[in-house]
Amino acid sequence: MKIILVCSAGMSTSMLVNKMRKSAEERGLEASIDAVAESQLKNNLEGTDVVLIGPQVRFLEKKIRALVEPKGIQTDIIDQIAYGMMKGDVVLDQAIALKK
Template sequence: MNIALVCSAGMSTSMLVKKMREAAETRGMDATIDAYPESQLKSSLDELDVVLIGPQVRFLEKNIRALVEPKGIKVDIIDSMAYGMIQGDKVLEQAIQLKNA
């Protein structure tokens, strides 16, 4: 499963990415999880399954949906509470549920 987290500069999600990778490893799950600034997402679309948008940049949702949904990539806003508490396991579960929806 390939997951992209999008924020404004790609920095604020780095700790969450680390926690999500740890949660995936604990589950024995094969997952690639990376953070991207919105400006670099277009060049990183190959093989993505899910794009999760940081709650602080939810205003980008419409543009991101227009970019990725035609490619069959699922999109959602990261749960604000899980993002703020850096709960990688919960955000990973959000991505899994989204992919399977």
């Protein structure tokens, strides 16, 4: 499963990625999880299953959906509370639920 988090290149999203990777590893789930700036998203879509949008860039949702949904990639805005509390397990659950 390939998950991309879209952010404004902030450090907090990188911290969340690390927590999501740890949660995936603990579950025995094979997952590629990375954070990219919105400007780099189109260059990183190959093989992507889910794109999660950071709450701080939620204003880009319409643009991102127009880019990824025609490719069959599921997308949603990261739950703001889970993001703020850096709950990697909850955000990973969000991504898994989208893929189903």
